[in-house]
Amino acid sequence: MQRMIQEIQADARRTATYTGVERIGEPVIAALRKTRREQFVLPRNRSLAYANHPLPIGHGQTISQPFIVAVMTEALAIAPHHRVLEIGTGSGYQAAVLSHLASEVYSIEIVSELADASAERLAELGYDNVHVLAGDGWLGWPEHAPFDGVIVTAVGPEVPPALIDQLAVDGRLVMPLGEHDGYQELVIYHKRTGEMQRLFPVRFVPLTGGP
Ligand code: SAH
Numbered sequence: 001m002q003r004m005i006q007e008i009q010a011d012a013r014r015t016a017t018y019t020g021v022e023r024i025g026e027p028v029i030a031a032l033r034k035t036r037r038e039q040f041v042l043p044r045n046r047s048l049a050y051a052n053h054p055l056p057i058g059h060g061q062t063i064s065q066p067f068i069v070a071v072m073t074e075a076l077a078i079a080p081h082h083r084v085l086e087i088g089t090g091s092g093y094q095a096a097v098l099s100h101l102a103s104e105v106y107s108i109e110i111v112s113e114l115a116d117a118s119a120e121r122l123a124e125l126g127y128d129n130v131h132v133l134a135g136d137g138w139l140g141w142p143e144h145a146p147f148d149g150v151i152v153t154a155v156g157p158e159v160p161p162a163l164i165d166q167l168a169v170d171g172r173l174v175m176p177l178g179e180h181d182g183y184q185e186l187v188i189y190h191k192r193t194g195e196m197q198r199l200f201p202v203r204f205v206p207l208t209g210g211p
Contacts, residue, residue, distance in 0.1 A: 004037075004066050005029060007052040011067040018200040024070045027078075031100035032070060037063075039125060040093035057091045059111050061205055064153060068186075068202065069094050075174045075188050075199070076149040078102050083144065085166065087137030087175075087207070088153035092118035095130045098151070105130045106144050108137040110209050138210035140166040147171060155184045156207035167191045180206035 009023050016022045038049035040063060045055050054062045064072075072094070078084060078101040086095050089109035095118070098105045107130060109115035115134035122130045133141060137152065138160045145166035152163070152175035159173060167173055171191050178184030186199040 001033065001050050004050040004052055005032065008032070008067045008070045011052070012071070015071075015200050018198075019071065021071070021074060024074050027101060028070055028073050028097075031073065031097050032066070034100050035093065035096045037066070037093060039121070040091040040096070057114070059114055061090050061111065061114065063091045063093050064204075069097055071199070072151055072153070072174045072186070073097055073101070075186075076151060076172055078149055082148035084149040084151065085141060085144070085147040085163070086151045086153065087140075087160075087163070089115055089118045089132055090153065092122045092127075092130070092132070094151070094153055095132070096122060096125070096127050099127050099130045102149070103129065104144075106133070106141050106147070107131070108133045108135050108141060110134075110136055136209035137207070138162060142166060149173070151175070152207065153204065154207035155180055155202075155204040156210070159189055160207075160210060164189070164191065176202050176204040180204075 038046045041049050041055050054065045057063050082102045083104045084102045086107040089107040095107040112134040119132035140162040146168040148168050148171050150163050150173040155176040173189040176184045186202045188197040
């Protein structure tokens with residue numbers, strides 16, 4: 001775990017010229033320390049849980065690299081009273097990290113087997129401020145809007161319009177934009193100004209569903 005945190009901070013320094021972030025802040029580091037990644041990976045990969053790499057989680061999907069989880073979480077600038085929407089629950093790891101920082105986390109997963117497995121896992125582990133929905137994230141979760149932060153953990157060609165609608169005026173949305181088999185970059189969209197801040201190139205699985 002300690003080594004994973006050190007590698008995350010080293011990656012943060014390496015990418016600081018693009019992100020403007022020299023190091024991941026203490027609240028996000030504390031949330032990463034509280035979240036036991038080995039509880040979210042496949043049993044056969046437990047020994048690799050704290051390596052700074054993405055890992056397969058079944059159904060052709062992956063749990064993101066810890067550095068990417070850290071940067072995306074930092075980019076959301078979460079305050080304790082915030083309500084956050086995640087698209088792409090996957091293993092539930094990112095949602096678990098967010099749950100230590102925000103008041104409520106809403107997470108949507110399109111592969112119903114993953115949604116069910118993660119909802120069960122998160123409940124068993126006592127993450128009771130995380131709410132999982134099996135469905136298409138392109139539609140967001142209007143019943144619980146507005147969200148102070150939205151995080152999309154799969155790559156799409158554009159920001160799904162419903163997610164912008166469901167973002168609070170001072171909210172931020174973090175997501176990889178681009179082609180699923182081509183160039184992708186992580187962006188932060190600021191709703192109040194409409195500004196799209198570009199961070200650095202990334203590689204994510206595709207956002208399916210939608211139009
Ligand atoms: N955040 C996850 C990693 C997600 S991988 C974790 O911490 O483990 C991306 C996930 O997005 C996959 O599980 C994929 O099935 C899901 N996904 C893809 N398109 C989606 C959509 N339109 N709505 C909801 N989930 C989607």
